[in-house]
Amino acid sequence: MSPLEFVAVLGAVALVVARWLPAAARPPVTIAAGAALALSAAVLGGVGVRWQMLPVLAGGGVALPFALSPLLRRRAGRPARRARWWRALPGSVACAGLIAAGPVAAWGFPVPVFPEPSGRFAVGTRVVQWTDARRPESFTADPDDRRTVVVQLWYPAQKSAAGAQRAQYLGRTEQEARTVSDALARGVGLPGFLVDGVPRARTRSVFDAPVAGGGGRFPVVLFSPGSGGVRTQNTAWAEELASHGYVVAALDHPYDSAAVVLDDGRTVHAETASTGDRDEDEEPAVGWTAVRAADLRFVLTRLDDLDRGEVTGPLTGRLDTGRVAVTGHSMGGAAALQAARQDHRFDAVIDLDGYPHGPASPSLHQPTLALTQAVTPGTDPRYLPRLTEVLELNTATSYRLTVPGAAHLTFVDGPLYLPPVPSLVGSLGRAESPRVVAATTLAFLDSTLRHRPGDLAGVLSAYGDLGVYGRACAGRPGCG
Template sequence: MWRRTPGADDGRVTEIIPGLSMSPLEILALLGAVALVLARWLPPAARPRVTIAAGAVLVLSALLLGVVGIRWQLLPVLAGAAFALPFAVLPVLRRRAGRPAWRARWWLALPGSVACVGLIATGPAAAWAFPVPVFPEPTGGFAVGTRVVQWTDPHRPETFTADPDDLRTVVVQLWYPAQKSPAGTQRAQYLGRTAQEARTVSDALARGVGLPGFLVDGPARARSRSVFDAPVDTGGGRFPVVLFSPGSGGVRTQNTAWAEELASHGYVVAALDHPYDSAAVVLADDRTVTTETTSSGDPDQDEKLAAGWTAIRAADLSFVLTRLDALDRGEPADPLTGRLDTGRAAVTGHSMGGAAALQAARQDHRFAAVVDLDGYPHGPASPALDRPALALTQSITPATDPRYLPRLTEALDHGTATSYRLTIPGAGHLTFMDGPLYLPPVPSVVGSLGRTRSPRVVAGATLAFLDAVLRDTPGDPAGALPAYGDLTVHHPGTNP
């Protein structure tokens, strides 16, 4: 499995090899640098040939990388090679000129060689820790298409601005079952419609967690598994709809692997950017709206703020369902007209988005099911949930907010429909988004399931629930969910 870096349409030399987290060009540069350092320790007859070959490979690959774009992870490799280059090449040049070759004593050369190799080794280590994400191949029977739409609610003013004529606008990305694209078709840019939008969003996400943008530049270089504007699948039938709200400061693309997996199994996923809440939202007129939701530092005040922001998100979700329903009726005519089964709609979200999904399900009875991906419930606990709910949670540890589980349990216990809480062993809070694909594999940050397994488990559990409650032939979620974690079933009427 290979992954093409953005803008690199000139062959596989610019694609990332999974596991190694480096492209063939980068690997060539790495091998050339290592060979250049080690040439000094080879038998005298082999040194000139190895030095010349290693230098040629290194220079050529570095020049090509300069054209397609050098990642910061490769800079230590080039620095180590640059330090070793004169010590490796000068003896060869002197010998060819008929002059006596000079080499440093071994006890002087050894520390320098070790230092160069150590510097070079930090390159692949950094590439592994902060990779260009390689998205898993969806396992369903459909290819996946994607597109982005922008909708304005004529009935809601924008509460984050003082302009009374500013109406609430949301940006929505759709993933849907599509016709199979020809081999070699360019895949969708991750994090944005263009490379520039992807960089804008990536930099904003990095600033949100206090990191320099260059450190996590991998996502801005990545491409997912879907194809922009791919033709909708022509097999007939209508697709259930799944709406998604990201976490606080999160963006519509943060669960792309999850969305593509659902779409490959016959769902249409609509993920929202919430302007002034999401880290960065690039609007159709090229304006970029950044987040204005910040902590006050006071827990009680923060809870009130979170409840207000959750209410705005819940209204956004209901508005998008209304627009999808209109789209299905042909208002306006659209490739998805007649293909959206909004009567079988689920509302989902991660973190604060999960709280918004719970609120939306309480308030809007058009939603037939709700999935909360490790979201702490904010806002009022009434009315009671009257739709099947699934709450996926990380492993509960002493470090977990002690209010989280009781608050979530209360919400599920007082529902009038059967609900499910699934605790996934080894999961962290960021396991429930794309984070494990491109963040350092630190268990306290992304859990311990690994880059490959994390998206599979979360999507698999979500599909097991949605297939049971939304498909034409209902099933029992309790029969499939235990395969993914520790299940607790909350039956209606059994709790005070």
């Protein structure tokens, strides 16, 4: 809760409590509490009241006339009347219940607070839009329409001046953030107002911050979000990686991402949708995965162009496109696996709880890390056998880490702003969820892209149940 919202809660609580104070204390407490509530309500009305504050204002508003009435009557020279305690108690309890509902709702649906990145670099971010002139847009009937993707980059940056405005979450502007937030809510059947705190959030990066000095080149990590997801859905993870010297390029896939705001102001909404029938959904999912894989390969080409100066940008000469990982969540994880099969420029793969849609051949040849939730009765029974098949066919060593207490949304920013319901976001908690995902993937990237020595399997196994797979693993202790 913001300081202003906290003042409103205190004022409302004090108005309820004033009825039960000694006679000498009631007038000053009532006047101070009423003034605090009225002032905070007026200011909140001007800047925008979050829905979580409505029961607080309602409870305080109901208590206010009962608290002020004895004072006004005494001031007018009339005898003060107070209800007997047994009559006042139900009303006080009802008002207190209303007021308490506000902080509880704010706790359940907060304005997300992003963790401070732990690396030595500050983090900058910028958004680019690229069109693939060689590839028609498969989601439209216009033969002249070409596939366009929006990419957000997080990169090591110079430290910004104190007080520099941090980047908006979910979009370049608050309006874009609200458009995306509303689309995400609709995608899961929720009214947009429930997550109204999300587009208010600020991240830990700064838009267009100068790139970190030193002239070094940074390994690159591409990211594809889940079905209906958006490029910013793993911002906490991207900022952590960037603070450790990686450039993260996350994609919006138009017509698949919930909402994509283009440079010309148009908003492209998702046209892909799951029916809920696993067999019926498999065929279109294979096609959508193929489009995403093509998007990832195209973006890697554009990043290579950017590094060589064929595309202008502050990261020219700073991208090490000879050390690249492709990653994704859910369907984005499936797209990462497919892209790596098709393009050996990708040196490593990370699949965040993604079912491997599409063909399992040709085999992977890159080190692969798959982070998964634990198997439950609701898990697709084909998931783990299919994933295991893909990992076992890999000619490089692959790792599957089952994270205890994780759910499907543990691997995105969801735990930072959704209710802490274990079936929804897992049971790791708001601070631990992003920490586990970042620590495990960072250890894998440092080992595979930077070739840092160490016991990768030992590091990963500290976070859950680890399986090691791949042809290169055959006969080794602990391998699947």
